[in-house]
Amino acid sequence: MAKVPVEFTLNGLETAEFVESGTTLLNALRDKIGDTSPKGGCHQGTCGACSVIIDGELRLSCLTLAETCGGADIKTTAGLAEGGVLHPLQRAFLDAFATQCGFCTPGMIMAAKVLLDRTPNPSREDVVEALSGNICRCTGYEPIIQAVLTAARANSQNAA
Amino acid sequence: MELRKDYFADVRKDGLHEIGQPRPRLDSPGHVTGKTAYFADRNFPGMLHLKMVRSPHHHARIRSIDTSEAEKHPGVVRVLTARDVPHNVYTILILIQIGPEDETVLADGKVRWKGEAVVAVLAETERAAQEAAAKVKVDYEVLPAVFDMEEAVKPGAPLVNEYHGQNYYLYDSGECRKVRFGDVEAGFAQADHILEQSYQSSPIEHAPTETTGCVVAPEGNDRFTCYTNTQAMFFTLDNTSIILQMPGSKLHFVGGTVGGGFGGKVDVIVEPIAILGAKLTGRPVSFVYSREEEMQISSPRAAEKVVIKDGVMRDGRIVARKVTGYTDAGAYSRHSPYGAQKGAAHYPGPYTIPNVWIDTYCVYTNRTPSSAMRGFGVTIGDFALEVQMDKLARLIGMDPLEFRFVNAYRDGDMKAHRQPTEGAALIECMQEASRAANWPVAEKYMAMSSYRKGA
Amino acid sequence: MSLALQTFSTVKDANAALQAAGTRYLGGGTLVIRAANEGDVSVSSLVRVTDPGLSRIAVSGGKVQLGASVTMAAIARHPELVALAPAARAVGGPAIRNMATVGGNLFAPAPYGDFAVALLALDATVVTEDGELPIETFLAGRDVGRAIVTGVGFALPKAESFRFLKVSRVKPKGVSVLSIAALLELAADGTVSSARIALGCMADRPIRATPAEKALLGCKLTPREIAPALAAAGEGIAPITDPIASAWYRAEVLPVHLGRLLLG
Numbered sequence: 001m002a003k004v005p006v007e008f009t010l011n012g013l014e015t016a017e018f019v020e021s022g023t024t025l026l027n028a029l030r031d032k033i034g035d036t037s038p039k040g041g042c043h044q045g046t047c048g049a050c051s052v053i054i055d056g057e058l059r060l061s062c063l064t065l066a067e068t069c070g071g072a073d074i075k076t077t078a079g080l081a082e083g084g085v086l087h088p089l090q091r092a093f094l095d096a097f098a099t100q101c102g103f104c105t106p107g108m109i110m111a112a113k114v115l116l117d118r119t120p121n122p123s124r125e126d127v128v129e130a131l132s133g134n135i136c137r138c139t140g141y142e143p144i145i146q147a148v149l150t151a152a153r154a155n156s157q158n159a160a
Numbered sequence: 161m162e163l164r165k166d167y168f169a170d171v172r173k174d175g176l177h178e179i180g181q182p183r184p185r186l187d188s189p190g191h192v193t194g195k196t197a198y199f200a201d202r203n204f205p206g207m208l209h210l211k212m213v214r215s216p217h218h219h220a221r222i223r224s225i226d227t228s229e230a231e232k233h234p235g236v237v238r239v240l241t242a243r244d245v246p247h248n249v250y251t252i253l254i255l256i257q258i259g260p261e262d263e264t265v266l267a268d269g270k271v272r273w274k275g276e277a278v279v280a281v282l283a284e285t286e287r288a289a290q291e292a293a294a295k296v297k298v299d300y301e302v303l304p305a306v307f308d309m310e311e312a313v314k315p316g317a318p319l320v321n322e323y324h325g326q327n328y329y330l331y332d333s334g335e336c337r338k339v340r341f342g343d344v345e346a347g348f349a350q351a352d353h354i355l356e357q358s359y360q361s362s363p364i365e366h367a368p369t370e371t372t373g374c375v376v377a378p379e380g381n382d383r384f385t386c387y388t389n390t391q392a393m394f395f396t397l398d399n400t401s402i403i404l405q406m407p408g409s410k411l412h413f414v415g416g417t418v419g420g421g422f423g424g425k426v427d428v429i430v431e432p433i434a435i436l437g438a439k440l441t442g443r444p445v446s447f448v449y450s451r452e453e454e455m456q457i458s459s460p461r462a463a464e465k466v467v468i469k470d471g472v473m474r475d476g477r478i479v480a481r482k483v484t485g486y487t488d489a490g491a492y493s494r495h496s497p498y499g500a501q502k503g504a505a506h507y508p509g510p511y512t513i514p515n516v517w518i519d520t521y522c523v524y525t526n527r528t529p530s531s532a533m534r535g536f537g538v539t540i541g542d543f544a545l546e547v548q549m550d551k552l553a554r555l556i557g558m559d560p561l562e563f564r565f566v567n568a569y570r571d572g573d574m575k576a577h578r579q580p581t582e583g584a585a586l587i588e589c590m591q592e593a594s595r596a597a598n599w600p601v602a603e604k605y606m607a608m609s610s611y612r613k614g615a
Numbered sequence: 616m617s618l619a620l621q622t623f624s625t626v627k628d629a630n631a632a633l634q635a636a637g638t639r640y641l642g643g644g645t646l647v648i649r650a651a652n653e654g655d656v657s658v659s660s661l662v663r664v665t666d667p668g669l670s671r672i673a674v675s676g677g678k679v680q681l682g683a684s685v686t687m688a689a690i691a692r693h694p695e696l697v698a699l700a701p702a703a704r705a706v707g708g709p710a711i712r713n714m715a716t717v718g719g720n721l722f723a724p725a726p727y728g729d730f731a732v733a734l735l736a737l738d739a740t741v742v743t744e745d746g747e748l749p750i751e752t753f754l755a756g757r758d759v760g761r762a763i764v765t766g767v768g769f770a771l772p773k774a775e776s777f778r779f780l781k782v783s784r785v786k787p788k789g790v791s792v793l794s795i796a797a798l799l800e801l802a803a804d805g806t807v808s809s810a811r812i813a814l815g816c817m818a819d820r821p822i823r824a825t826p827a828e829k830a831l832l833g834c835k836l837t838p839r840e841i842a843p844a845l846a847a848a849g850e851g852i853a854p855i856t857d858p859i860a861s862a863w864y865r866a867e868v869l870p871v872h873l874g875r876l877l878l879g
Contacts, residue, residue, distance in 0.1 A: 002619060020285075022618025022661070024648065036201035037194025039419070041369040042451040043652035045645050049369055051710055057688075058710040062652065063644040065620055068663070077194040090192040094184065102191030103369045103419030109192065111709065132788035133708015137369050137420045211654070287617050290654040452653055 008072045010035065011079020019066050026050045028066035029076065037078035037106045041135070048134030051107035052076050058114040058133075077106035080113070088158075089113060092151035093144070100138030108134050112148045122152055167588045171611065187417075198417050199387040202375045204444035208237055210437055211289035213279035213296045214457070215271035218305035218526040219318065222269055222278070226297040230281055233295055235288030238441050240280040242268035245436065246405040252427055252494050252531075255398045262323035263492035263529070265403055265432055271300070272320055272491035273528055275457045277429075282437045282445060305526035309465060309486045312525050320491055320524040329489070329497040329522035337504035339518035341576035347480025347515030351471025353555055358467040359544035363460035363488070366533055370419020372458055373448030374430050376438040384435050385412040389419060392426040399428040404436055411435070423532035427459050427494055459531030462496055463488040464503075466544040471515075472552050476566035481508040485520035485541065490529035497522045499530075499537030505577050506538045509545040510586050511567040516576035564590060565605040584610045618651055620661045629664045630744050630763050638662060640763055642684060643714035645707070646723060669718075669765060672696070679771050683718030683764045687730060690717070698774045702733035702796065705781040708788045718764040721750075722757055725816045725855045726791040729781050732821040735813035736796035737777070739769040754820050772798055780876045781815075782868070784859065791816050792860045793869060795824075795876050799831075807831045812873075816865055817852040826850040827873065841877050845870040 003018040006028065017032045026043075029035045029052075041049035043062045050062040053075040080087040086094070089109050099105045108131060115122055115130035122130070127148045128141075136144060163180035190196035227239040242248050245265045253259035267278045279296045283289035304318040311317055312327040320327050331337050348354055374388040390396045393415050401408045418425060434447040449458065464487055471480035485503045489496035500522035507518045535542075553563035565587065573581040587610045594601050620641065623629040633640055637659035639647045651658050669684035674695040681690070690696050690703035691712065706715050706729055720730040721741065734750055741753040743762035750767070753760070778797045783789030794815035802808040810831040812824040826847035834840040854865035 002617075004620075020617055021620050022287075022651070024652070030201070031203050034203075035194075036197075039198070039370065040200065041371070041419075044451055044649045045707070045711055045714075046451070047369055048708065048710060057713045059713055060645075060710045063648040063714060065641070065644065065648065065661075067620055067622075077192075081193055086192065093192045094188045097182075097185065097188075099185065099188050099191040101369070101418060101420045102187060102196050103198065105191045106194040114709070129787055130709060133710050135369060137367060137422070285617065287656070291656045293654075294656055450653060 004067045006066045006070060008069050008074050010074050011076060017066075021067060023066050024062055025052070025064040025066045025069055025074075026061035029061060029074075035076055035078050037076045039103055039106060041103065046135070047104070047107075048111065049104050049107040051110040051134065053110055053114055056114070056117070058111055075110075075113075077109045080109065087113075088151040088154045089116070089148070092147040092154065096143050096147035096150055098139065098143040098147035104134060104136045104138075108136065108144055112151070115148070116152055116155060120152060121156060122148070124149065164592065167585070167592075168611075196417060198370060198419055199375055199389045199415070200370070200373060200446075200448060202377075202387045204375070204377050207375070207444040207446050208282045208284065208437065208441060209286040209289045210434055210445055210447035211281050211283075211286070211293045212277045212453075213281065213293045213298070215267065215274055215276040215278055215298075215300075217271060217300055217302050218274045218307070219303040219320070220271050220300035221303060222267060222271065223299040223301055225279060225299075227279060229295040229297070230279075230292040233283070233288065233292035235284040236281060236292045237284065237443065238282045238437065239292070239296070240266065240282070240433065240437065240440070241278075242266040244440065245403065245433075247403050250399065250403065250428065250432075252392075252395055252399065253498060254402065255395055258498055260323060260329070260493055260497075262321050263494070273526055275453075275528060276491070277433075280433050280437065282441060282443075307525050307527055309463070309488050309521075309523040309525060312523050313521070318526075320526055324524060327524045329493060329500070329524075331497070331501070336519040336521045337501045339504050339507070339516060339577050341517075341578075342480075342515035344480045344482050344515045344517040348469075348471040348482075350473075351479050352474045353472050353552075354469065355472070355548070355552055355555055356467065356469040357548055357551065358465065359540075359547065360465040361461075361463055361540045361543070363463045363528065363530060364533065365455055365458070365460045366420070366422040366424030367455065368418075368420030368422060368424055371449040371451060371454040372425055372430055373446070374434050375444065375446045376431075376434045377444045378438050378442055379412070383410045383412060384438055385414060386431055386435055388413060388415045388431055389417070389421070390415055390425055390428065390431065391418060391421040391423070392428065395426065396428045396431050400432045400435060403432040404439070423461075423534050423536060424458050426532045429458075457528065459490075459494060459529050461533035461536055461539075462490075462499060462530035463527070464540040466541055468544060468548045470548065470552055472556060474556055476553075476556065476558050476563050478511060478513045478552070478567050480515040481513045482517040483507045483519070483541075485518070487520065487522050487537065488527060488530060489522050489524050490527040491524060492529040493522070494529050494531040495536065496530055499532070502537030503541050506541055507545070508576055509542065509549075510569050510584070511564075512569045512573040512581075513567070513576065518576065559601065561590060561594060561599055562601045562605055565601060565608060568610075570609075571611040586610060618659060618661065620663065623662060623664050625666060626664050626669070626744055626763050626765055629662045630761075632660075632662045633763060634761060635660060642716040642719040643686065645711055645715045646719055646727075664763070674771060677771050678768065680766055680768045681717045682766045683716060685717045687712040687715050687717075687720075690730075695771070698772050698777045699733060702730050702779045702781075705729045705779070705791075705794065717767055721753065721764060721767075725819050725821075726857060726859055728821060729791055729794045729815055732794045732813045732815040733777075733779055733796040734767055734769065735821045735823065736779075736798045736811050737769040737772060738798070738811060739767045742766045742768065751823065757820070776800060778876050778879070780872060780879075782872050790859050793817065793854075793865055793872060795873055797876060799877075801836075805835045806833050807836070814852065814869070816860075817854050817869065819855060822852070824848055824852075824873075831877075836877050838874070838878065841874065844877070845874050848873050
């Protein structure tokens with residue numbers, strides 16, 4: 001089977017790997033590179049558990065081929081905490097009981113991060129829309145929505 | 161959150177330190193950093209991927225299975241059929257002495273539902289396993305199928321599962337679980353009104369975000385580590401041990417981290433065959449349901465039909481209740497005989513009724529085997545009972561909440577299945593609900609108590 | 616055989632490679648990678664084109680040209696395509712909209728393909744290597760056509776003349792029970808002078824509601840006057856049955872939602 005080289009920046013680190021042609025970014029990250037924070041929930045683009053940020057945009061790594069990501073800047077939840085300090089979103093998810101089984105959490109945090117990067121003071125409707133591609137079967141969503149709103153407030157207080 | 165300590169204050173030592181306090185979840189830091197290790201986060205060099213060839217028919221005899229083309233497919237390491245399974249019988253509740261030996265791990269001679277596992281293909285990549293699975297040839301003789309519980313129990317219906325000999329589970333009490341309390345016919349004769357209604361539900365899929373699966377790694381000493389998202393670790397251990405005819409000491413299960421279960425991961429389906437694959441190939445094996453398999457193959461909550469006949473007096477007292485419950489097990493028992501039995505114990509609901517007759521049937525059909533899900537055997541029954549309670553209240557022109565106060569069980573009342581009621585708090589819950597929902601009831605109900613009979 | 620990707624800089628070269636058996640075109644990946652992930656082994660080879668022209672949006676002189684690789688997100692945020700934003704936003708969640716393309720949506724089987732419903736109402740032209748086709752002709756032959764779609768063109772509708780509605784059971788994002796797009800011209804007296812209505816989920820691909828369009832001509836948009844059009848909405852439909860809704864349900868609610876769209 002033909003192996004193809006892929007090179008991209010993953011959470012700020014230069015990353016290079018050989019993958020079989022046709023390998024999804026999700027499988028490359030998890031099985032080859034060892035970043036298991038994106039989860040495979042449906043492999044259909046429905047659940048959002050595999051969400052990652054590619055060049056500033058939210059994308060589904062299960063439907064993205066790794067070899068199309070050459071030169072890209074990829075961010076995952078595993079790279080969010082800096083120097084062991086949780087990102088405000090991570091802190092807020094923790095404090096607001098926004099996790100139960102935790103399987104959707106990394107994808108939710110990615111979707112929320114893209115929102116807050118562009119819309120620092122989102123409305124509740126903005127949050128609901130931003131998370132609308134991410135399924136959570138445990139929480140009923142409300143604690144997650146509250147966590148994102150809390151993180152936004154924490155961000156704006158820090159900025160002030 | 162508000163903790164109301166005035167209820168039961170005279171019968172409780174007030175030593176609550178944790179209840180009512182928010183405590184951080186121990187697993188959350190792992191969840192928010194993506195570090196929590198789910199079974200599929202384990203990856204081993206040389207890991208094989210298992211894909212299942214499944215029945216395309218609801219009911220069929222297997223004339224022959226030809227795996228020769230699949231075995232020749234590039235990347236395929238091993239193909240498994242019923243012959244390869246040491247003890248090809250699956251009985252989830254054998255550890256607690258419940259559950260007939262009515263199901264196989266891989267189909268042997270017959271398939272009884274659309275999606276039943278027939279042949280397992282182990283290959284170097286998922287893709288190779290999928291391609292090879294498409295090359296397995298199974299010659300089926302399609303048989304008539306039955307999908308409706310009431311059709312299934314009629315004479316002449318297609319026999320779903322030969323183990324049972326008829327399309328219902330035979331309890332020690334006969335064709336159904338029975339509860340007999342008082343004289344239900346005398347109760348109906350005495351009643352001012354009689355209301356008979358039937359309620360039914362469809363199967364419900366748990367749809368956890370993480371699909372069912374496991375990863376198995378040989379330890380090199382004829383012992384196997386199985387990383388699994390099972391919700392039933394010890395059922396998994398004993399069933400695997402029996403199916404593979406291996407002592408439990410050879411099986412090392414690692415689990416407890418589950419990406420959503422809701423009862424959908426208590427069946428032991430993926431682990432035995434994946435460990436068998438690892439044993440026969442000497443390689444690590446991954447068997448993970450696709451999303452489509454999770455939705456179509458994993459056990460749903462059973463479809464149920466509940467017929468409730470009540471006799472009620474004008475003053476609100478229910479004097480007789482007759483319930484006939486049907487639980488659709490699908491083609492195999494799994495947890496459903498237990499679920500139907502739970503239903504029998506659960507009726508007539510949290511109400512004290514002097515004359516009760518309950519029959520609950522566990523019925524076999526050619527549908528996906530049903531199993532556990534959040535309060536299975538009880539939840540659909542509660543829906544039916546409480547809708548029935550509202551209808552009864554309307555029938556006699558009584559407030560539906562007051563109607564429930566009249567019939568609520570209280571400490572010391574004998575329940576229909578001969579367990580005396582203790583620790584009931586229904587009266588107090590309804591009193592608080594009345595306040596919280598701003599749905600006032602007469603003062604005499606607000607003065608009632610679950611445990612002070614005079615009140 | 617594993618899944619292999621071939622990358623080309625021109626549509627012409629990719630088109631040649633696409634003629635090989637088992638080969639599919641990779642746009643945003645939301646259809647073809649999904650199929651491969653679910654075990655569709657009929658796909659063994661993928662081709663893609665990196666020509667940036669395929670991602671171009673051109674609006675001039677009241678005409679719109681959308682490259683086939685233009686994403687739903689790009690349409691939804693484009694200042695001159697405000698009229699189309701509701702249809703683009705109806706597709707998936709934010710991540711899907713960053714990936715799903717105009718070209719792919721033309722091939723999406725019901726219950727997907729909500730944006731193609733809008734394009735059908737707009738009487739779009741589909742541009743392929745083989746030439747240009749009216750969208751209805753294109754949709755009818757989409758299963759057998761082998762030429763890569765490079766873009767679509769249509770006249771930019773006035774915001775008030777174009778209406779779009781997607782009905783789903785989950786808010787804000789859910790799979791379609793149905794979708795409806797309508798391009799309506801009203802005369803000075805408020806009567807409908809032209810109507811073009813497209814339906815999603817009423818067949819395996821978007822279809823026109825031609826009997827309803829005819830019945831609407833000369834009517835004012837009042838409950839009484841549109842009643843014959845609503846009654847005609849079900850003519851010629853063959854709704855899909857899936858886990859979201861049965862064909863029966865979809866047929867029952869179609870006139871209700873068409874009425875809401877027309878009166879809203």
